[in-house]
Amino acid sequence: MENFVFRNPTKLIFGRGQIARIGQEIPTGARIMMTYGGGSIFKNGIYDQVKAAIKGFQVVEFGGIEANPEYETLLRGVQVAREQKIDYLLAVGGGSVIDGTKFIAAAIHYPGASLWDILVHQENNRGIETVPFGTVLTLPATGSEMNSGAVISRRELKEKIAFSLPNNYPQFSVLDPTACFSLPKRQLENGILDTFVHVMEQYLTYPVSGMIQDRFSEGILQTLIEIGPQILQRSTPDYDLMANFMLSATFGLNGLIAIGVPEDWATHIIGHELTALHGLDHGVTLAIIFPALIDEMRGEKREKMLQYGERVWGITTGSESERLDAVVKATRDFFESLGVKTHLSDYGIGEETIRTITDRFAQRGTRLGEHGTIQAEVIGRILRKAL
Amino acid sequence: MENFVFRNPTKLIFGRGQIARIGQEIPTGARIMMTYGGGSIFKNGIYDQVKAAIKGFQVVEFGGIEANPEYETLLRGVQVAREQKIDYLLAVGGGSVIDGTKFIAAAIHYPGASLWDILVHQENNRGIETVPFGTVLTLPATGSEMNSGAVISRRELKEKIAFSLPNNYPQFSVLDPTACFSLPKRQLENGILDTFVHVMEQYLTYPVSGMIQDRFSEGILQTLIEIGPQILQRSTPDYDLMANFMLSATFGLNGLIAIGVPEDWATHIIGHELTALHGLDHGVTLAIIFPALIDEMRGEKREKMLQYGERVWGITTGSESERLDAVVKATRDFFESLGVKTHLSDYGIGEETIRTITDRFAQRGTRLGEHGTIQAEVIGRILRKAL
Numbered sequence: 002m003e004n005f006v007f008r009n010p011t012k013l014i015f016g017r018g019q020i021a022r023i024g025q026e027i028p029t030g031a032r033i034m035m036t037y038g039g040g041s042i043f044k045n046g047i048y049d050q051v052k053a054a055i056k057g058f059q060v061v062e063f064g065g066i067e068a069n070p071e072y073e074t075l076l077r078g079v080q081v082a083r084e085q086k087i088d089y090l091l092a093v094g095g096g097s098v099i100d101g102t103k104f105i106a107a108a109i110h111y112p113g114a115s116l117w118d119i120l121v122h123q124e125n126n127r128g129i130e131t132v133p134f135g136t137v138l139t140l141p142a143t144g145s146e147m148n149s150g151a152v153i154s155r156r157e158l159k160e161k162i163a164f165s166l167p168n169n170y171p172q173f174s175v176l177d178p179t180a181c182f183s184l185p186k187r188q189l190e191n192g193i194l195d196t197f198v199h200v201m202e203q204y205l206t207y208p209v210s211g212m213i214q215d216r217f218s219e220g221i222l223q224t225l226i227e228i229g230p231q232i233l234q235r236s237t238p239d240y241d242l243m244a245n246f247m248l249s250a251t252f253g254l255n256g257l258i259a260i261g262v263p264e265d266w267a268t269h270i271i272g273h274e275l276t277a278l279h280g281l282d283h284g285v286t287l288a289i290i291f292p293a294l295i296d297e298m299r300g301e302k303r304e305k306m307l308q309y310g311e312r313v314w315g316i317t318t319g320s321e322s323e324r325l326d327a328v329v330k331a332t333r334d335f336f337e338s339l340g341v342k343t344h345l346s347d348y349g350i351g352e353e354t355i356r357t358i359t360d361r362f363a364q365r366g367t368r369l370g371e372h373g374t375i376q377a378e379v380i381g382r383i384l385r386k387a388l
Numbered sequence: 389m390e391n392f393v394f395r396n397p398t399k400l401i402f403g404r405g406q407i408a409r410i411g412q413e414i415p416t417g418a419r420i421m422m423t424y425g426g427g428s429i430f431k432n433g434i435y436d437q438v439k440a441a442i443k444g445f446q447v448v449e450f451g452g453i454e455a456n457p458e459y460e461t462l463l464r465g466v467q468v469a470r471e472q473k474i475d476y477l478l479a480v481g482g483g484s485v486i487d488g489t490k491f492i493a494a495a496i497h498y499p500g501a502s503l504w505d506i507l508v509h510q511e512n513n514r515g516i517e518t519v520p521f522g523t524v525l526t527l528p529a530t531g532s533e534m535n536s537g538a539v540i541s542r543r544e545l546k547e548k549i550a551f552s553l554p555n556n557y558p559q560f561s562v563l564d565p566t567a568c569f570s571l572p573k574r575q576l577e578n579g580i581l582d583t584f585v586h587v588m589e590q591y592l593t594y595p596v597s598g599m600i601q602d603r604f605s606e607g608i609l610q611t612l613i614e615i616g617p618q619i620l621q622r623s624t625p626d627y628d629l630m631a632n633f634m635l636s637a638t639f640g641l642n643g644l645i646a647i648g649v650p651e652d653w654a655t656h657i658i659g660h661e662l663t664a665l666h667g668l669d670h671g672v673t674l675a676i677i678f679p680a681l682i683d684e685m686r687g688e689k690r691e692k693m694l695q696y697g698e699r700v701w702g703i704t705t706g707s708e709s710e711r712l713d714a715v716v717k718a719t720r721d722f723f724e725s726l727g728v729k730t731h732l733s734d735y736g737i738g739e740e741t742i743r744t745i746t747d748r749f750a751q752r753g754t755r756l757g758e759h760g761t762i763q764a765e766v767i768g769r770i771l772r773k774a775l
Contacts, residue, residue, distance in 0.1 A: 002631045004403025009396070015648060016391025210628035212614070213635040216607025224599045241597035244389040244648075248600040257644075261402060261631075 002211050002261040009256055011147045012173040015247075017240070019175050020047070023054040023091070026135055026173045030058075031089035034082050036102045037064045038094045042139065045183040051093050051137055061085045063105075066094070070101030072155040076116065079108045082132070090134035092171075095188075096143025099136050100151035103169050106132045120153055120162045127167055135173040139180050141247045142192035142284075144199065144254025146174035161273060176251065178243035186233060189246075190339050191284030193229045196250045197222065197335075198287040202266045203259045205295065205305050206371035211262040218258045219312050221249050226313070230338050267369035268294050271380055274358045279350060288341045289348075292333040293387035297379065299325045301372055345387050355384040389598050389648040396643055398534045399560040402634075404627070406562050407434070410441040410478070413522055413560045418476035419446045421469050423489045425453050425481045429526065432570040438480050438524055448472045450492075453481070457488030459542040463503065466495040469519070477521035479558075482575075483530025486523050487538035490556050493519045507540055507549045514554055522560040526567050528634045529579035529671075531586065531641025533561035548660060563638065565630035573620055576633075577726050578671030580616045583637045584609065584722075585674040589653045590646045592682065592692050593758035598649040605645045606699050608636050613700070617725050654756035655681050658767055661745045666737060675728045676735075679720040680774035684766065686712045688759055732774050742771040 014022065027033065033055060042048040052060070063078045082090070082105060092102035108116045110130045119126055138146045145151065150165040184192075204218035228242045228249075235242070252258070271294070272286030281289075295302055303325070310316035310328040319327065336343050345351065363377035375383075401409065414420065420442060429435040439447070450465045469477070469492060479489035495503045497517045506513055525533045532538065537552040571579075591605035615629045615636075622629070639645070658681070659673030668676075682689055690712070697703035697715040706714065723730050732738065750764035762770075 002403070002628055004406060006399065006401050008399035012393065012395035013647075014393050016389070019391060210632065212611045212628075212632045213607065213639065216611060217604055220600065220603025220607055224603060227599070241389055241599075245597065245599040248647075252600065260400075260635075 002209055003263070005261040007256055007260045009147060009170065011170045011255075013147065013176060013251070014173055015176045015244075017177060017179055019177050020050045020137055020180070021054050023051065023135065023137070023173075023175060024057070027055065027058065027089055027091070032059045032061070032085065032087050033089045033091050034061045034063055034078070034085065034087040034105075035091045035093060036066055036078065036098055036105070037062070037092075038066050038068075038098045040064065041183070042093055045139075045180070047093060047137065047139060047180050051091070055091070061087060066098045066101040068097045069152070069154045069161065070097045070104070072104075072117070072120075072153055073157070075101050075104050075108070075153065078105045079116065082109050088132060090132055092134060092136040093139065095138070095140030096145040099138070099145040099171070100143070100153065102134055102136070103145070103149075103151040103166075104153050104164070106134050107164075107166055107169060117155075120164050123164050123166070129166065131166060131168050133172050135175070136171045137175045137177075137180065138247070140184060140188055140192060141176075141181060141250035142188075142195045144196075144250055146171060146176065147251045147255040159277070161277075174251075176247045178240050178247055181243050181247065182238040186340070187282070189232055190341055191282050192250060193225060193232070193246065193339060194284035194287050194336065194341065196246075196253045197225050197229075198268055198291050199250075199253045200225075200258060201291065202268060203262065203264050205302055205309060206263040206265050207301065208304050208308070209262055211260075214258050214260060214262050215308070217252075219309070221253050221258070222309075222313050224249055226335055229335075233339060263371040265369075265371045267375045270367075270369055271358070271383065274361065275350070275354075278354060278357065279348065281348060285341055285348075288336040288339075288343045289345060289387050290383065292329050292336070292343055293383045294375075295332065296329045296386050297383045298370065298375070299329075301370070301374065343387075345384065351388070355381060355388075358384060389596055390650070392648040394643055394647045396534060396557065398557045398642075400534065400563060400638070401560055402563045402631075404564060404566055406564050407437045407524055407567070408441050410438065410522065410524070410560075410562060411444070414442065414445065414476055414478070419448070419472065419474050420476045420478050421448045421450055421465070421472065421474040421492075422478045422480060423453055423465065423485055423492070424449070424451045424479075425455075425485045427451065428570070429480055432526075432567070434480060434524065434526060434567050438478070442478070448474060453485045453488040455484045456539070456541040456548065457484045457491070459491075459504070459507075459540055460544070462488050462491050462495070462540065465492045466503065469496050475519060477519055479521060479523040480526065482525070482527030483532045486525070486532040486558070487530070487540065489521055489523070490532070490536075490538040490553075491540050491551070493521050494551075494553055494556060504542075507551050510551050510553075516553065518553060518555050520559050522562075523558045524562045524564075524567065525634070527571060527575055527579060528563075528568060528637035529575075529582040531583075531637055533558060533563065534638050534642040546664070548664070561638075563634045565627050565634055568630050568634065569625040573727070574669070576619055577728055578669050579637060580612060580619070580633065580726060581671035581675050581723065581728060583633075583640045584612050584616075585655055585678050586640045587612075587645065588678065589655060590649065590651050592689055592696060593650040593652050594688065595691050595695070596649055598647075601645050601647060601649050602695070604639070606696070608640050608645070609696075609700050611636055613722060616722075620726060650758040652756075652758045654762045657754070657756055658745070658770065661748065662737070662741075665741060665744065666735065668735060672728055672735075675723040675726075675730045676732060676774050677770065679716050679723070679730055680770045681762075682719065683716045683773050684770045685757065685762070686716075688757070688761065730774075732771065738775070742768060742775075745771060
């Protein structure tokens with residue numbers, strides 16, 4: 002096992018009716034900026050629940066944080082927060098709203114001239130003062146409700162930058178499964194795929210005797226395989242299924258399963274290109290890339306793939322090559338069972354895009370994967386396996 | 389799933405050589421009281437490593453905290469800490485040293501006339517000021533390195549009281565597997581048993597659709613079953629086995645697997661009587677009580693016992709009654725494989741002690757177990773099943 006440091010101070014407040022206690026979690030007299038996205042919280046009643054819970058506080062609202070939260074939007078949020086002397090943020094939404102709020106939290110008191118430096122000079126900013134914030138999660142997927150990371154986009158520069166500050170954890174996050182009951186099927190599909198592949202990026206590398214971490218990861222994968230199709234097929238939402246989905250997403254990316262083990266993240270990084278070039282949903286890009294990637298990387302990932310096959314899918318017979326084939330197929334079939342097509346050709350994407358993407362990675366000199374061996378040429382082979 | 393609140397702010401610093409970085413974790417200029425037990429840290433080199441790591445700080449030492457830490461001993465520690473104006477505690481040892489240090493941390497600034505009130509009037513003390521502390525763990529078992537609980541004994545009154553304060557988590561805990569390499573076999577046996585039964589007390593109750601929690605618990609149980617006998621049989625300690633044992637103990641009682649699920653704790657409470665009356669090791673009492681308890685409580689625990697049997701032991705055939713028998717037997721056999729006898733008669737304990745214990749519980753009117761149905765009469769049946 003590798004050495005590690007793990008600390009996660011976020012307070013999870015889980016269950017039915019828990020939004021009502023937000024007011025107790027925020028310091029008396031705080032001036033709150035409540036952030037949200039496109040307005041789904043007005044339709045499903047979450048807005049009203051939150052407003053009732055923080056009655057008595059001075060509250061400014063900042064809505065309109067979009068999917069892949071945009072730097073320019075967030076700058077407006079920072080300006081409002083500064084003008085209104087905001088000292089507490091409350092993000093109500095999914096990963097994009099929470100990510101955007103993390104940027105605003107870091108930016109309000111940032112002393113530098115350009116807020117862009119928060120993203121591009123992270124190494125200088127580890128000690129900066131951040132404004133405390135809480136969250137109310139309405140879409141399980143990114144784990145942002147219990148980690149200190151965020152991804153911010155700046156379309157003007159075609160940039161999408163991940164940033165993380167040691168003090169930028171939510172102080173509390175409310176996870177009420179009923180707040181997710183009105184989610185459309187497409188967002189649930191994407192959330193399940195995203196969670197599954199988050200776990201895989203931390204699990205399916207090479208063995209380092211992380212026995213506890215492996216069991217925890219496998220436990221989340223088994224749960225997603227059990228509940229994913231049920232969540233999508235039900236005409237009325239089920240509380241316990243949604244509760245376990247929320248816990249899967251949160252524990253899938255809160256640092257727990259990453260302790261002491263190597264990580265990959267190549268599927269995410271390659272997938273981002275498909276979103277950038279063709280606008281595919283993030284979850285869909287993962288469903289396309291991941292099966293092809295483990296097929297191509299079966300040499301390096303051999304031992305963990307066999308372990309995953311045996312423990313998660315019960316694949317124990319056949320030659321090693323047959324078992325590895327069966328692992329790829331079981332994974333792809335699971336994604337397809339969620340209603341998501343897993344081939345580039347299903348989306349009208351072909352050789353031209355593959356060349357564009359491999360050229361981009363070749364120019365950047367990127368080396369992805371847990372061993373740094375996934376370079377442009379390998380990425381080309383992965384994408385061709387996904388055709 | 390039940391509603392829950394979960395927050396655990398302890399920073400885990402894990403791995404070889406990590407004791408060296410303790411100095412960075414303690415505020416500059418802190419006046420440290422270093423606490424420890426009977427002196428094993430002098431023999432295995434941990435004392436020297438810790439002293440080297442906190443060179444430059446003003447350090448007072450307070451050794452001699454015994455197993456089942458004694459109130460009178462800890463009062464002396466409080467007096468030293470007050471005289472020396474200590475503002476940081478550093479516990480170096482196992483669960484008893486850490487538990488004792490938690491009491492000292494709560495007592496130093498306690499405004500009340502009697503420090504005993506910290507233990508017997510916990511409901512009044514939730515907001516009291518505690519002195520910050522860190523730990524260096526040398527014996528995996530109690531999970532005290534990553535929770536806010538402690539058990540304090542007062543022989544004079546024949547009392548053993550568990551206490552917990554919301555702010556009494558270690559600020560950091562160093563888990564270096566090599567610090568456990570010199571542990572005697574008996575302490576390892578006890579630690580493995582204690583960890584296994586901690587998990588069981590939070591897992592083997594009744595199903596509430598805590599799918600993630602169940603998988604995490606089963607993962608720790610599977611790991612202990614895999615590594616326990618190996619740890620005890622090896623003539624030279626193995627780093628990765630010890631690393632996974634440490635993680636099992638820490639995650640087995642840091643609140644994680646208890647989120648949203650019922651808990652039992654009857655085995656621990658009944659076992660305490662055997663320690664009080666016959667001086668049996670805590671781990672041994674668990675090995676005696678637990679198999680008998682699940683045998684007796686197979687009605688209430690039926691669904692989880694069958695799930696545990698199937699997922700952890702692969703017990704899938706036979707009638708339900710046969711499978712439940714097999715679950716009890718597999719558990720008992722595992723304990724015996726650790727070299728621990730699991731019957732009262734193995735320790736010369738018989739009917740007389742059973743009557744004493746059931747009389748005690750009858751007088752107290754205790755109702756144990758996740759449904760509160762384990763009363764004196766049931767405790768008698770459990771103990772007779774353990775004869």
